[in-house]
Amino acid sequence: MRTALQYIIVCSLILFTSCKNSSEGNTPEKNAQDSRIEETVAEGNEVILFFGNSLTAGYGLSEGELGFPEIIQKKIDSLDLPYEVVNAGLSGETTAGGKGRIDWILNQQVDIFILELGGNDGLRGIPVSEPKKNLQEIIDKVRAKDPDIQIILAGMQIPPNFGQDYTSNFKNIYPELAEENDLPLIPFLLENVAGIRELNQSDGIHPTAEGQKILAENVWAILSEIIQKEQTEEFAE
Known part of the structure; x- marks a missing residue:
C-alpha cells in the first residue's frame, strides 16, 4: 500500500500556483461557488455533502470527466438508493477557510457530511494544532446544526517536506479527531493514488480521472x- 512517504510532489509550492485563491474570508470565487451548490433535493432523498x-x-479534470463525488452519485443511482450528492469542494480551501464558510453551507439540507480538508494546511507547514482545532470547530458546528447528521472524516497525509515529525503529527490529526468525536474515518483519501505518476496530473498533486475513480472507491468503502x-x-422502522 502506498504511504505518505511515496507521495511524490515535484514542488509543494505548485499547490499555491494551481490553487492560489485564498480561502480566508469571502472572495468572489468563493461566493460564486457557494451559489452553485444549492440543490433541489427530490422528496424523500437524503443529502450527502462533500465539504x-x-x-x-475535481481540480484539473476535463469536461465530461468526473470527480469522486460525482462518481459516487452514479454508484448511488445505479443502486437506486435515495441519496443525492452535493459537491461543496473549493480549490485552495484550508481548514480556516472551511470554518469560515461552514455556517452558510449548513443552511441547506445535510444528512451525511464528508469532511475533506487539511491538505493545503499541511503543504503550507501550518502548525498542526491549527488545522486540528479548525476541523474540530467544523465538526462542532455541524453537530450543533443537527446532532443526527452523520459526519465522515477523510484522512490526509503529506510528504516529509517539513520533517518527519511534522509529517507524522499531521497524519495523526485524523485518527485522533475520529476517535475523540466517534467518527467513521477514511484512513487516507489518496490511498493507492498518491505518488503514482499515471494516476496524477502533471502537478503531481491532483488525481486524473482514473485516480478519481480510486478515490471514489476509498470513500465508498x-x-x-x-x-x-x-x-x-429505516427498513426496521
Whole structure:
C-alpha cells in the first residue's frame, strides 16, 4: 500500500500556483461557488455533502470527466438508493477557510457530511494544532446544526517536506479527531493514488480521472457502510 512517504510532489509550492485563491474570508470565487451548490433535493432523498478542497472540487479534470463525488452519485443511482450528492469542494480551501464558510453551507439540507480538508494546511507547514482545532470547530458546528447528521472524516497525509515529525503529527490529526468525536474515518483519501505518476496530473498533486475513480472507491468503502446501516434502520422502522 502506498504511504505518505511515496507521495511524490515535484514542488509543494505548485499547490499555491494551481490553487492560489485564498480561502480566508469571502472572495468572489468563493461566493460564486457557494451559489452553485444549492440543490433541489427530490422528496424523500437524503443529502450527502462533500465539504473539501480541490480534491473534492475535481481540480484539473476535463469536461465530461468526473470527480469522486460525482462518481459516487452514479454508484448511488445505479443502486437506486435515495441519496443525492452535493459537491461543496473549493480549490485552495484550508481548514480556516472551511470554518469560515461552514455556517452558510449548513443552511441547506445535510444528512451525511464528508469532511475533506487539511491538505493545503499541511503543504503550507501550518502548525498542526491549527488545522486540528479548525476541523474540530467544523465538526462542532455541524453537530450543533443537527446532532443526527452523520459526519465522515477523510484522512490526509503529506510528504516529509517539513520533517518527519511534522509529517507524522499531521497524519495523526485524523485518527485522533475520529476517535475523540466517534467518527467513521477514511484512513487516507489518496490511498493507492498518491505518488503514482499515471494516476496524477502533471502537478503531481491532483488525481486524473482514473485516480478519481480510486478515490471514489476509498470513500465508498466507508460511506457504503453508513448507507447500509441507515437503510437497515429505516427498513426496521
